[in-house]
Amino acid sequence: xxxxxxxxxxxxxxxxxxxxxxxxxxxxxxSGVEEFSLTDHDTIAGLDEAQATADELGMRFVPGxxxxxxxxxxxxxxxxxxFQTSALLADTRLAAYLAEVKQRDHERAHRMxxxxxxxxxxxxxxxxxxxxxxxxxxxxxxxxxxxxxPIHLAVVLSAKLGAICGELRIPAQxxxxxxxxxxxxxxxxxxxxxxxxxxxxxxxxxxxxxxxVDLTMFG
Numbered sequence: 001x002x003x004x005x006x007x008x009x010x011x012x013x014x015x016x017x018x019x020x021x022x023x024x025x026x027x028x029x030x031s032g033v034e035e036f037s038l039t040d041h042d043t044i045a046g047l048d049e050a051q052a053t054a055d056e057l058g059m060r061f062v063p064g065x066x067x068x069x070x071x072x073x074x075x076x077x078x079x080x081x082x083f084q085t086s087a088l089l090a091d092t093r094l095a096a097y098l099a100e101v102k103q104r105d106h107e108r109a110h111r112m113x114x115x116x117x118x119x120x121x122x123x124x125x126x127x128x129x130x131x132x133x134x135x136x137x138x139x140x141x142x143x144x145x146x147x148x149x150p151i152h153l154a155v156v157l158s159a160k161l162g163a164i165c166g167e168l169r170i171p172a173q174x175x176x177x178x179x180x181x182x183x184x185x186x187x188x189x190x191x192x193x194x195x196x197x198x199x200x201x202x203x204x205x206x207x208x209x210x211x212x213v214d215l216t217m218f219g
Contacts, residue, residue, distance in 0.1 A: 004034040008062060009079065012038060014046035014144045015066075016151065021046035025053040025061070037081060039064035042101045044085050045144060068101070112153065113137045121157070123164060133160050 007028045011017035017024070021038055028036055036059055038050040047063050054061035063085060067078045089095050116134040123131045135156045143152045154175035161168040161175065 004060075005032055006035040006037075007033045008035070008037040008064065008081070009039050009066075010037065011040050011066075012046045012050070012144075013142065013152075014043055015040035016149045018151070018155065020144075021050040022053040025050050025057065025059065029054075029057045029059050033059070035060040035062060037062035037064040039066045039079055039081075041066050041077075042068055042098055044088060044098075047085055109140060109143075110137050112150075113140070116153070123161070123168070125165060131164055133157060 010024050010028075012021040012024050013019060014021065017040070019027075024038060025036055036050075036054060038046055038061075040046055042065070044063070044065055051061050051063070062081050063083055065080045065083075065088075067080060069076045069078050113135050117136065120132040120134040123133060125131070135153045139156045140152055151172060154172040158170055158172040158175045161170055
């Protein structure tokens with residue numbers, strides 16, 4: 001008997017991914033995946049939607065989660081599979097931890113948005129125009145669950161940069177460096193508090209403005 005094709009580690013926009021759970025199920029199903037698991041960080045918010053889509057497509061679905069843990073002073077990501085969501089929520093300590101992470105991360109995301117508006121990214125074009133770019137909480141409303149991360153802010157910023165001129169159509173994964181220095185572990189709630197908008201990948205503050213030419217290095 002042939003081993004089924006499995007994809008057992010995916011994140012949706014319920015944590016640090018970019019796509020809704022239903023899309024994450026449809027794409028692998030179209031590629032021949034037979035068994036799939038959604039393992040969002042510290043949340044089960046997308047499991048019901050993923051399960052429903054998998055049932056419609058006849059794909060085997062495995063409930064999953066990726067828990068952020070501290071052990072011996074280190075951050076450890078522990079994957080859990082094949083649990084009943086009702087049983088997980090019945091664990092009061094675990095449910096309280098997940099709620100705490102969600103509240104903390106949404107408060108942090110609002111602070112990040114406020115910082116981008118207090119100190120917007122200033123882009124100066126060759127024509128002399130000056131554009132002040134920031135990200136508001138409303139522009140992150142498409143992010144569900146726990147973690148509106150720098151990559152989500154970068155998706156919004158990437159679209160705004162591309163609207164200024166074609167030269168600034170910079171992929172979001174590169175725009176992310178405008179918000180943080182390299183090496184930050186966005187999966188870790190302890191590290192996410194270190195993210196500071198308005199810095200380039202070397203950690204230099206961009207509050208004095210950046211030119212379109214400067215930004216093209218991120219592409």
